[in-house]
Every structure is written in structure tokens, then in C-alpha cells.
Amino acid sequence: MSEKYLWLAIALYAGWGSVFALAAKRGIRLSLIEYFLAGRKLHWIIATLSYGATTYSAFMMLGLVGLTYRGGVGALGFELVYLSGLFWAVLVGPRFWKAGKHYECVSPGEILTLRYRSRLVGAAYTLLALGFLIPYTSVQLTGIAYLLEVLSEGRISYLGGLALAVFFIILWTAIAGLRSVAATDSLQAGVMMASSLTLVLFLIVKFFGGLAHFFHQVETSYPQWLSVPGNGFFTFRMFLNLSLPWFFFSISNPQVLQRLLVPASLREMRKTITGFLGFGFVYTLVTVTLGFVALCLIPGLANPDLATPTILSRFSVPSWIALFVVLGIISAAVSTADSIILTLSSMFLSDLYPKKGEEKKRLLLAQFIFIPTLCVAVFLFALGRFNLIALLSVTSSLGLLSVVPTILGAFFTRWGNEKGALASMLAGAFLVLLQLAGWNPFKGWTAPSVLVITFGVYALLGVLAPSRENEEFFATFSAPR
């Protein structure tokens, strides 16, 4: 692909993104609620697109396409099980939102601190999020850098690609916080959806002659890819280990959980979740279809994660479609990364940093110290060029599974307490790290073991070490007993 076209596309992307970010800043007075939650006044369409862009990362057009290429239809099941996990957002959402509004919280950790009457719980959640999300965020940057390096045939270096990605994240996050992130996200969600749809339709029409022929070719050439375990990749254990952490994604990942604090009302939250369910369903189908298309067009790839870039560089895809897709992948990566950075900085400010001083000064600290520092940390991590995209993504979602009992217990058990919350989070994180280091007492059933043990520890300490119930907290969302 021509380097000139690549730079043109990047310049256009930078230009329109910055215009959107600056437009979002006009006429607002910055405060913590304004900066991190967009003043709870985000229009539901923007909120929906931003939720979609934050959730769906570069993993979709690179990792999920590769997963379909390697294992077939199990990838669709895995991703749709994730989508069905929005159940947890629907279950927790109203209580979380009411408590957050009552106490004027900006971060999920702050709500946990208030529920468990312990800053340690909020701090532990923040540290876990930092530990598991910095590698995941660096994967987004790695994706962009590799993509630009491959497509420009090395003329845009890995380092250059990384620097570009960090520049966009700092710029669009610092301008107006969630307002600028959401404005650029909504634009990027549109690019992600339109570009992937255009590419899939173009390939199916040009190389298969239509959808019916495409289905026929997959069924005749790769029938084992249409069932599970099928070709043997998606064993039940593999499927469970991959899908279980993602089933809880909507409450375990703070960058999406925090979005439940943003709507102005429950009606707006309903519209946002409804819109996202539609977006997610279509985007999943499109990316999985691309995986099947790649399987038919370029069989035998040693690294299936490179299926999309290989199609773009090897087939006669018109330059404008190829560039559109590249922008779609960059958009997916940047929109996920900037939301994570924004959320982590809000958690750092609310749950780790001492709560004193003027709001304006604290905000400046977030804008000019925390956000750039987090970006540098992510940049340095990505410099390691760890060729472990899948492993790092799985580790992050597995690690964050440890917080699920603490979050669910905060709203649905009166007996859940600080000790149970802290012990279950630590036990879960420790277990994930031990299993990744090679300790394998559960014979590879990693995700179920983390879930069972964390819930067990939470319940056991809740029952054995009862503490005074937090009636004031429960009164924020339920009628008094």
C-alpha cells in the first residue's frame, strides 16, 4: 500500500477527530463530573456509539477474524455469549446509576468504597484495573503499530506507529475528557462499522459472486469450521475459558461499567443499551463473516491474526476501501485505549489519590499528570513488542473476573463485606497469575476456577465475619426494609 495514501488517511483521521473533540469542548465549564462523565448529559446516540467503540477494540478486526479463521463458528458463539452478558449491565445498571448519582461518584471504585465503607476496596479495585488494563491497552497500540508497519512495508516504523497512537489518545482525552472521547468515539464507531461492512460486501460480491455462493463454498470446503469442536480448536474447555470472562465484561471492566454512570436518566440508559445491543450484534456478524471469507481466500496462514492485513495487501481491494478499513482498525484501537486511559485516570484520582484540594486543581492533575503518565506506561509496555496479543487480552479479562463477586455483592447482598471483597479480589488475581505462570491444579479450567473461588471466598468471609449492614447505601436504590 502506498505510504502517501496511508499518511493522507492518517492526516484526515487526525483532522476530523480533532475537530470533533474541539467541538465537544465548546461552552462547557469543566468539573470532575463534566470531565469524566460528560456532565451526565451525553445524547443517547453518542453514548451508544461510544459504548460500542469502547467495547470493541482492534481485537475484532484482527483477533476475532483470526479466531474464526482458526476455529470457525465457535468464535461467533464466544462473541455472542459476550453480547448476552449485557444482562449484567441490565441487572446492576439501575442500582449502580442511582447510587452513583446520589453520592455524585465519578468512578466505579468510589461506589465500592462507599458500599463497603473502605477506601481499601476502591483502591484494590483500582490497582487490579491498572495491573490488568495497562497490558490490554498496550495491545491496542501494538495492533496499530504492527498494522502500519506491515501495510507501509516498514516505511512507517513500529515506534512511529506507537507514537502516533499515543499522540491521538493524549490529545483527544485531554481536550474535554469524556465529551471529546465520546465525540471521537461515535465517529470512530461509524468508521469501524461502515469500513468492515464495505470490505465484507466487496469481497463476497467480487470473489464469491454473492452470499449464497459464499455459504456454499464454506459448507463444501470447510464443513468442520461450521460446528464445535469441529476442527478441534474450540473444545468445550477452550470455549468456556474464553467466553466466561467476557460474559461478565460489562461489569468487570471499569471503562464500560463507568459508562453506566453517564446517562441522565434510566430511560436514556435503556436507549443506550438497546442501541449497543443492535450495534454489537451486526458488528459481530460482519467480523465473523470476514473470518470465513479470509479462510476461503487465503488458506494456510501461519498467523491467522494477520488475515485482515493480508487480504488488504494481497488482493485487489480498491485503495479507498483498504484505507477505510485501516482507519476502522485504528479507530477501534484508539477508541478503546482512550476510554480506558480516561477511566483509569478517574479511578486514580478518586480511589488512590488523597481526596483533598480544590476540584479544579485535581482536574488539572488528571489532565496533565495522570493521563500522560498512564499513556507513557502503556507506551513503554508496548515497546516490549510482546507478540502476545491473544494472551494479554485473555489475561486482562481473566484478571478482571476477580472483581465480579465484589461488584455483584455490593448491590445484591447485604452481608457482603470489606474483608470478603478484598480477599476475593486478591485471591482471584493471585490465582490468575499463578495459573499463567504454569501452576495448573485445575487442569486448564482457568476461568471457572477463578469464578468459583472468588465467589466462594466472598461468601465465606461475608458469612463468617459479619459486619454492620450499610443501610444508607441500600436506601439509595431500594425501599427501606
Place this chain on the structure above:
Amino acid sequence: MRKFFVFYGILVVLAYLVPFTILSKIERFTGSFLFWNAFALLCIFVLLLVMRPWNE
């Protein structure tokens, strides 16, 4: 509300079990591919019903 959640739980369990058992030998788009799509659409439908009273 509880009946919706029970129904949802059954749906999720089926999403794990059916493709690995009943549909494991059907190597066509009308097998697991169609099943998981139908599962997702049903889930979305149930969630819309659960969220219907959110009118505050």
C-alpha cells in the same frame, strides 16, 4: 421479573450445551451458526422486555 431472569439463565446454559452436543455433527450454516444467532436475538428481546419499565 424473576421469570425473565430464569428464562435468560436457561438460554445461556443452552448456548453452551446445544452446539457441543445436539448440533456438533451438523456442519452447515443452519447448525450452530444459526443457533447462536437465534440465541443472541432472543437474549436481546428478553433484555428489551426487562428494560421496558425504565421510564424515569
